[in-house]
Amino acid sequence: xxxxxxxxxxxxxxxxxxxxxxxxxxxxxxxxxxxxxxxxxxxxxxxxxxxxxxxxxxxxxxxxxxxxxxxxxxxxxxxxxxxxxxxxxxxxxxxxxxxxxxxxxxxxxxxxxxxxxxxxxxxxxxxxxxxxxxxxxxxxxxxxxxxxxxxxxxxxxxxxxxxxxxxxxxxxxxxxxxxxxxxxxxxxxxxxxxxxxxxxxxxxxxxxxxxxxxxxxxxxxxxxxxxxxxxxxxxxxxxxxxxxxxxxxxxxxxxxxxxxxxxxxxxxxxxxxxxxxxxxxxxxxxxxxxxxxxxxxxxxxxxxxxxxxxxxxxxxxxxxxxxxxx
Amino acid sequence: xxxxxxxxxxxxxxxxxxxxxxxxxxxxxxxxxxxxxxxxxxxxxxxxxxxxxxxxxxxxxxxxxxxxxxxxxxxxxxxxxxxxxxxxxxxxxxxxxxxxxxxxxxxxxxxxxxxxxxxxxxxxxxxxxxxxxxxxxxxxxxxxxxxxxxxxxxxxxxxxxxxxxxxxxxxxxxxxxxxxxxxxxxxxxxxxxxxxxxxxxxxxxxxxxxxxxxxxxxxxxxxxxxxxxxxxxxxxxxxxxxxxxxxxxxxxxxxxxxxxxxxxxxxxxxxxxxxxxxxxxxxxxxxxxxxxxxx
Numbered sequence: 001x002x003x004x005x006x007x008x009x010x011x012x013x014x015x016x017x018x019x020x021x022x023x024x025x026x027x028x029x030x031x032x033x034x035x036x037x038x039x040x041x042x043x044x045x046x047x048x049x050x051x052x053x054x055x056x057x058x059x060x061x062x063x064x065x066x067x068x069x070x071x072x073x074x075x076x077x078x079x080x081x082x083x084x085x086x087x088x089x090x091x092x093x094x095x096x097x098x099x100x101x102x103x104x105x106x107x108x109x110x111x112x113x114x115x116x117x118x119x120x121x122x123x124x125x126x127x128x129x130x131x132x133x134x135x136x137x138x139x140x141x142x143x144x145x146x147x148x149x150x151x152x153x154x155x156x157x158x159x160x161x162x163x164x165x166x167x168x169x170x171x172x173x174x175x176x177x178x179x180x181x182x183x184x185x186x187x188x189x190x191x192x193x194x195x196x197x198x199x200x201x202x203x204x205x206x207x208x209x210x211x212x213x214x215x216x217x218x219x220x221x222x223x224x225x226x227x228x229x230x231x232x233x234x235x236x237x238x239x240x241x242x243x244x245x246x247x248x249x250x251x252x253x254x255x256x257x258x259x260x261x262x263x264x265x266x267x268x269x270x271x272x273x274x275x276x277x278x279x280x281x282x283x284x285x286x287x288x289x290x291x292x293x294x295x296x297x298x299x300x301x302x303x304x305x306x307x308x309x310x311x312x313x314x315x316x317x318x319x320x321x322x323x324x325x326x
Numbered sequence: 327x328x329x330x331x332x333x334x335x336x337x338x339x340x341x342x343x344x345x346x347x348x349x350x351x352x353x354x355x356x357x358x359x360x361x362x363x364x365x366x367x368x369x370x371x372x373x374x375x376x377x378x379x380x381x382x383x384x385x386x387x388x389x390x391x392x393x394x395x396x397x398x399x400x401x402x403x404x405x406x407x408x409x410x411x412x413x414x415x416x417x418x419x420x421x422x423x424x425x426x427x428x429x430x431x432x433x434x435x436x437x438x439x440x441x442x443x444x445x446x447x448x449x450x451x452x453x454x455x456x457x458x459x460x461x462x463x464x465x466x467x468x469x470x471x472x473x474x475x476x477x478x479x480x481x482x483x484x485x486x487x488x489x490x491x492x493x494x495x496x497x498x499x500x501x502x503x504x505x506x507x508x509x510x511x512x513x514x515x516x517x518x519x520x521x522x523x524x525x526x527x528x529x530x531x532x533x534x535x536x537x538x539x540x541x542x543x544x545x546x547x548x549x550x551x552x553x554x555x556x557x558x559x560x561x562x563x564x565x566x567x568x569x570x571x572x573x574x575x576x577x578x579x580x581x582x583x584x585x586x587x588x589x590x591x592x593x594x595x596x597x598x599x600x601x602x603x604x605x606x607x608x609x610x611x612x613x614x615x616x617x618x619x620x621x
Contacts, residue, residue, distance in 0.1 A: 132561055132562040
């Protein structure tokens with residue numbers, strides 16, 4: 001752990017190398033191989049759910065793990081994108097790629113508006129502000145006409161990709177979703193390992209020093225906020241196409257809590273952590289769904305244990321043992 | 327009676343009253359958050375769950391042991407406060423040296439556990455809790471009808487808020503508390519047991535939340551989710567007021583309740599979001615909060 005543990009979120013050290021380190025290249029190739037084989041092993045819709053949440057958690061981790069900003073309102077971007085995408089596909093009859101694009105763009109704008117206000121406060125106030133704005137978005141989704149209120153937008157069609165390829169087969173659609181999410185995760189990796197990512201890291205570690213070096217800190221914070229909201233939107237929009245549904249669940253604060261849980265469990269500030277965390281949480285929800293409210297209790301327990309004993313997360317611990325950033 | 331902008335005074339006064347009631351809960355809850363934050367430097371996400379526990383405490387005392395409203399008003403906050411103290415000693419106290427965000431995440435986890443457990447055993451439909459006999463009925467004030475219980479909620483909240491303010495700002499104990507907020511090491515050097523004070527402060531803040539819960543039990547149905555959405559609004563109240571000042575938290579709470587009530591009269595669609603809109607405006611004009619110092 002770093003020496004700044006007293007004041008900062010403890011994060012595993014990130015070393016900067018030119019290009020992708022060899023072991024990470026191998027990890028990404030193995031990951032792709034696993035994901036290509038996944039729908040032949042498990043139910044494709046379940047596999048797509050894992051992919052969407054993995055991208056969502058990676059987007060969240062971009063903000064928390066690399067920007068040091070804890071947003072408690074990421075459901076707003078995930079959920080609004082899912083509504084707009086569903087509306088675009090159902091009412092406007094847009095093709096999947098355009099509907100997803102519309103949803104993602106909505107989240108980017110929403111992220112710009114909320115982010116420019118939220119970065120005016122730091123630390124826990126930032127968390128409370130993002131949570132409050134997300135609740136405002138929730139009330140909007142509850143009352144607005146196009147979202148369908150309690151019913152949500154149901155039986156959203158999956159139109160033909162590019163107007164040519166039918167996408168109704170889940171197995172076919174899986175590979176489209178895989179392309180989106182894997183591309184998104186690679187893109188996020190690229191952001192965090194760019195000069196921009198290094199500046200973010202310096203702001204996270206020592207904001208006054210970054211200011212004194214002449215960086216416009218708020219501009220960087222806003223940029224990473226918008227990027228994070230955009231990728232969260234991409235995940236949400238894709239999810240509404242997967243399930244033919246956009247509902248209030250996606251925009252509720254429990255969803256914001258879940259993405260925090262996934263990232264904490266997997267390991268904040270790691271590349272693979274959010275993916276592993278998302279896979280575990282989604283699997284758990286899937287198999288424990290019959291237990292009802294006990295799932296909430298179990299999630300709460302993971303939070304408590306994670307914060308008290310296990311702050312590095314699964315991948316964080318692995319990364320420390322192997323002495324390699326994962 | 328006069329009419330204001332075409333709104334009958336009964337409607338206006340009725341909504342103002344509801345606003346004042348909501349404001350009472352905002353004030354007591356944000357006060358508890360501010361007291362806890364001042365000394366512990368954590369945001370108590372479990373505050374809403376503890377408010378719910380207070381209401382359930384009153385319900386359980388009545389239905390399992392036959393203890394009525396008035397003893398419950400004292401007993402339930404004490405029991406919930408004691409549970410809070412146990413949580414502080416066993417878990418929260420381990421996080422003081424870490425980033426504040428961990429305190430938020432831990433108490434969020436605790437809130438999930440508490441709400442999940444209550445949902446399991448009591449469902450989500452809500453349980454009724456009768457208004458105590460002494461406070462049934464109401465007063466006709468000429469321009470409006472004031473139910474006795476609602477009047478009592480406002481009076482009790484005001485008394486508790488100003489009692490807390492007096493204790494913190496005007497008594498010797500309060501001066502220790504304020505000193506420990508500024509510099510815990512120095513206060514410890516004077517021979518005051520700061521860790522114990524922190525523990526008791528957390529217990530007190532949690533007790534305040536439970537007290538609000540008991541007050542709320544006869545108005546809203548006793549429901550495992552009753553605190554979850556409320557606490558997010560209270561967070562917005564805290565951001566608007568800033569947590570640096572006890573009086574600030576109280577005034578912001580009541581004030582925003584009234585504004586919310588007025589919005590329900592003049593623009594009902596906006597009443598759910600008006601507090602968040604005000605938060606956005608405050609963030610633009612005075613980001614540190616109306617009563618805040620740079621935190």
